[in-house]
Amino acid sequence: MNHLWYRCWHWLCARIYFERITVLHLKRRSERGPVLYVALHRNGAVDGFIYRLVVPEGVFLISTQLRRSFFARLFFSGIAIARKRDEEDRGQNDAALRQCAELLASGGELIVFPEGTSSLGPRHLPFKGGAASLALDTLGRGVSLQIVPLGIHYERAWAFRSKVEVVVGEPISTELPANLSELSRLREMKRRITVALESVGTNFPSAEVQETAEQLAYAATLGTPRRYFTSLKALEVGVPEPLLARWNELAGRLATRRALLHQGVPLFPVGTWLHCPLLLFVLGPVVLAGALVNLPPMLAGWAAGRRFADELNVVALWRILVGLPLFVIWFGVVTMVLGLAASWWWALGYTLLTLVALKSLHRVKKLAVGVWNGLANRSLASRAHEFHRLLLETLPSA
């Protein structure tokens, strides 16, 4: 029952907050346990909601601070372990690790975040040795364990209705030379985990390079089936000089105009674009109406993100923690009131309006940016399209 609750709840969290969740190489995920998933940690506990969709039967190794209160327990489940920074009693950690080992020995799936905490920074945080140690311990018991790396890439980690990509990496080899000492085996396993996680993640020399790469990777997905991660990974070694020069030139021109950006990118409609204002005219009022009828939970979520989040990587988490339960209550109350006081047709209308507004928000934002830029900055459109062509020629398509 517990498991079903978390599956449904995490599904709701991920589905409502994010516009699209895509998995690259899902087939690499093992159909049968035991599997130890080592996962990159970017966006606070929100990562867990998304990984849950990819590995539905997985059990998370989580911090004890996520199990402190009843409210937190509504959202988070897993084997709790106290980290050094948690300032909690670490006496139960051995029992928790035993539980992990037993789970794997019985053919279960365990999801571990080797960084220990999350960061949206340009590089991954140092990987701790716990996952490697747990893997060796399980292998030492004669269990045929698979270790699979998971990466996660947000187009805009904190933004409501943005897109996410999860990358399933190649399984890590568990064959180790027999003549290695215990310490060397641990080092080798940790090295392999590091290499695997770096293959499903991206690392940039600085936050500025990361920001540019994220903008360009998003631009590369526009109007093409290209994957965000593929482009981001290609830019890991640096943005090619000609591309960067053109981007900076375009950015310079945009700075002098009142051009709008979507996720850091100036959108311009393509070809005969009469349909864009028409579509905006149809969808815009629907989104506005949907936002208005759900204003209280939306405002509460937005305020929580501003008030409680001390870093960007927990903005989405706070919005979900506060906004989602309020939305569920609000939705239930409004539906009941409309159904009983007016007509169930009104309740159905409210439900449809909410769903359509939710599904259309991302598109409406893009349309609004595109239409504005198309009207106010038409002279820049050809430069932007030219740049986009160059970008697609420069970056690999697969």
Add this chain to the structure above:
Amino acid sequence: MNGFRIAKLLPHEWFFGAFLLVQWVRLVMAVGPLDRDTLLYFVLLWVNILSVTWCRRHETNLRWQLRLWFYPVAMNAVFFTMNSAVLKVTPHKRDDVLASLDYALFGMTLSARMQPIATPVLTEFLSFCYVLFFPYLLFSWVYYARRGLPLLRKLMAGLFTIYGLGFLGYSLVPAGGPYLALPEEFTIPLTGWAITKLNAFVVTQGSNGVDVFPSMHCAISCFLLFFDRQHTRWRYWLYLAPCVGLWLATIYLRYHYFVDVVVGFALAAFGLWIANRGGNGAAKSRENQPATLQSVTEL
């Protein structure tokens, strides 16, 4: 240009969608948002948007098929409820306007002009041609569905562009046709045998009473015939004579005015142009890169 693209739809999705939207707005203004017909158009409009969006998110053969086959379903839902939906927004039939062109050109309706050549054999033959429209349409769908997605997409793009515009014509200029609106013009009854009776029964039961301008029988059959000419020459030769008979039948059997037929042919030409120009446009960028999609799963 592919860059910074915001939306890419097939042409018929614009035209049929525009018809649904226009008719829905007119119904909202005429009878309010909760009327049965208004709700039908609202639902069709959103199912249309959702089916397209769902397909665009992750293109698979199944999603494309659903996206394309939504239109025959929507077309039938619209056609058979059109009488009430159209008369709510355009309360009076406009046979007088359509007939006035016939009067100007021929002194009477063209159907009345053809009375002297009416014989039971000709009536039976032309009724056969007229009733062939339905199997022709049905077999064309099945045939081109089996020829693969790109060709089916092209067929649907042209066909439902015609339906979208044609239905808009029904909605703006509702009319019953000479045999219903001007029976006093005809002094010689059309008699025949089994097929004549079958055709009369199909038309009486199947017509929605406002389906005259433009002649969709002419528009669709002409489109299909020239589509066949491009893609399956034997079908073109097979259907050529029945189609010509069908076009004559629209006037001879007193179902249409001359202007309906002319606009029907114009629509067919436009549909063909649209199909050849943009029938597969929405799929191009994705089809070029199938390898990139193989490893991608949307949750």
